[in-house]
Amino acid sequence: MRYRHVQARPAARRDLPQPPRPPLPFRPPHPDVVVIGSGIVGAACAEALTRRGVRVTVLDHAPLTSGTTARGEGNLLVSDKPPGPELDLALDSSERWPRLLEELDAEGRDPGGPALAERCEYEAKGGLVVALGEPGARALAGFAAAQRAAGVTAYDLGPDEARAREPHLAPGVRAAVHYPQDAQIQPVAAATALLAAVRGRGGTLRSGVRALGVERGADGRVTALRTSAGTLPCGAVVNACGPWAGRFARAAGAPLPVQPRRGLVLVTAPLPPGTVRHKVYDADYVGAVGSGDADLRTSTVVEATRGGTVLIGSSRERTGFQERFRAVVLAELARKATALFPVLGRVPVIRAYGGFRPYTPDHLPVIGPDPRLPGLWHATGHEGAGIGLAPATGELLAQLYAGERTRIDPEPYRVGRPGLGEEARWTA
Numbered sequence: 001m002r003y004r005h006v007q008a009r010p011a012a013r014r015d016l017p018q019p020p021r022p023p024l025p026f027r028p029p030h031p032d033v034v035v036i037g038s039g040i041v042g043a044a045c046a047e048a049l050t051r052r053g054v055r056v057t058v059l060d061h062a063p064l065t066s067g068t069t070a071r072g073e074g075n076l077l078v079s080d081k082p083p084g085p086e087l088d089l090a091l092d093s094s095e096r097w098p099r100l101l102e103e104l105d106a107e108g109r110d111p112g113g114p115a116l117a118e119r120c121e122y123e124a125k126g127g128l129v130v131a132l133g134e135p136g137a138r139a140l141a142g143f144a145a146a147q148r149a150a151g152v153t154a155y156d157l158g159p160d161e162a163r164a165r166e167p168h169l170a171p172g173v174r175a176a177v178h179y180p181q182d183a184q185i186q187p188v189a190a191a192t193a194l195l196a197a198v199r200g201r202g203g204t205l206r207s208g209v210r211a212l213g214v215e216r217g218a219d220g221r222v223t224a225l226r227t228s229a230g231t232l233p234c235g236a237v238v239n240a241c242g243p244w245a246g247r248f249a250r251a252a253g254a255p256l257p258v259q260p261r262r263g264l265v266l267v268t269a270p271l272p273p274g275t276v277r278h279k280v281y282d283a284d285y286v287g288a289v290g291s292g293d294a295d296l297r298t299s300t301v302v303e304a305t306r307g308g309t310v311l312i313g314s315s316r317e318r319t320g321f322q323e324r325f326r327a328v329v330l331a332e333l334a335r336k337a338t339a340l341f342p343v344l345g346r347v348p349v350i351r352a353y354g355g356f357r358p359y360t361p362d363h364l365p366v367i368g369p370d371p372r373l374p375g376l377w378h379a380t381g382h383e384g385a386g387i388g389l390a391p392a393t394g395e396l397l398a399q400l401y402a403g404e405r406t407r408i409d410p411e412p413y414r415v416g417r418p419g420l421g422e423e424a425r426w427t428a
């Protein structure tokens with residue numbers, strides 16, 4: 001005879017008078033925070049907030065992670081940033097990315113599977129910035145010296161040392177700097193991993209829902225988000241709408257000068273392993289040598305992916321949300337890439353794609369509360385570095401939200417800073 005195992009209830013306990021239960025704190029059935037935007041920045045904010053026990057809903061009008069994040073190349077760079085607030089975020093993020101992936105792994109959601117870092121194609125491959133001419137070499141040396149003083153690890157290389165690291169580099173290379181802190185990640189996989197953690201902690205993810213504006217209480221605070229699927233009561237809203245963040249901010253009544261800045265990338269057919277080993281840039285990408293054209297910049301960033309394709313990016317153009325490509329931009333990308341790696345002139349290009357970077361006038365992201373509209377927060381404006389800067393951004397926003405001491409000074413990223421101009425100071 002088989003007995004069903006029944007959990008024994010301690011009879012004595014049942015009979016004894018129970019002490020009164022403390023009342024549960026009142027938790028209304030709506031999220032504390034709604035994060036608008038499921039890109040890498042919204043995902044990082046939601047991850048950092050849910051790690052602190054905040055109840056979060058992430059919503060996106062498009063499929064999850066399909067915005068600019070799906071168009072980024074996945075460079076996690078310190079090499080292209082001069083000393084200053086953007087470099088501070090980049091250095092913090094470069095430490096944080098691998099640690100975060102390990103921590104999420106340790107939450108044990110996928111035992112037995114490949115490590116999260118592997119699934120996100122995280123690779124600490126290092127960057128190589130290359131100068132082809134003498135003026136570029138001098139400017140690059142000065143740029144790297146300033147970065148070293150700000151805490152970046154950067155090694156000056158002569159032409160032979162550079163070619164030992166990248167055998168297919170052009171013979172005309174004058175100098176290079178090696179940046180071991182530069183790394184690479186697959187942006188959609190990374191954002192998806194962050195969102196999976198959010199869901200695993202009880203957060204809600206919704207696609208196909210457009211944020212339309214906010215509702216405010218008598219005291220002026222945000223009380224709800226108006227969406228295409230109805231009104232969603234909440235305690236706070238994070239505008240992580242990427243290049244569309246300016247539109248949402250205006251709809252919410254607190255305008256921000258975030259504009260789209262288009263970038264195009266060329267993709268080659270898969271090449272033999274080792275054709276390109278690092279993330280390789282020409283010196284003008286890092287700002288050592290100016291291009292002289294404020295509206296169009298094409299500078300070369302060459303990198304191989306896990307699958308063997310080589311990405312050649314990327315242009316920077318202010319053309320609004322214009323989807324059409326200009327062939328001249330692609331030709332310029334190809335010309336500069338083959339100047340660095342002549343071998344690329346002989347390989348097939350299989351496609352080109354583009355996206356819109358979220359651009360601000362002072363090239364710094366906006367991270368923090370909006371003093372014009374209590375309960376509205378922003379995490380946007382990362383332009384060409386949102387994949388790299390996401391973990392530090394999420395952490396800073398969550399620290400500010402939770403009233404914690406911040407590791408990075410939030411002042412340079414605040415909404416009302418002079419670099420954002422008048423638009424960020426008035427309410428619509």
Ligand SMILES: Cc1cc2nc3c(=O)[nH]c(=O)nc-3n(C[C@H](O)[C@H](O)[C@H](O)COP(=O)(O)OP(=O)(O)OC[C@H]3O[C@@H](n4cnc5c(N)ncnc54)[C@H](O)[C@@H]3O)c2cc1C
Nearest residue numbers: 037039041067068069072073075211242355385386387388
């Ligand atoms: C060609 C190219 C190459 C790049 N390469 C790199 C790189 O190598 N390294 C790097 O760090 N960065 C790179 N970037 C930049 C990087 O991709 C961006 O900075 C980053 O993806 C921005 O992320 P985000 O979450 O702010 O925006 P997004 O990924 O665009 O996410 C915003 C989301 O908000 C949603 N949304 C907008 N409005 C609403 C609304 N009203 N309601 C609901 N949802 C809304 C959108 O659908 C979108 O999914 C590159 C960009 C481009 C274009």
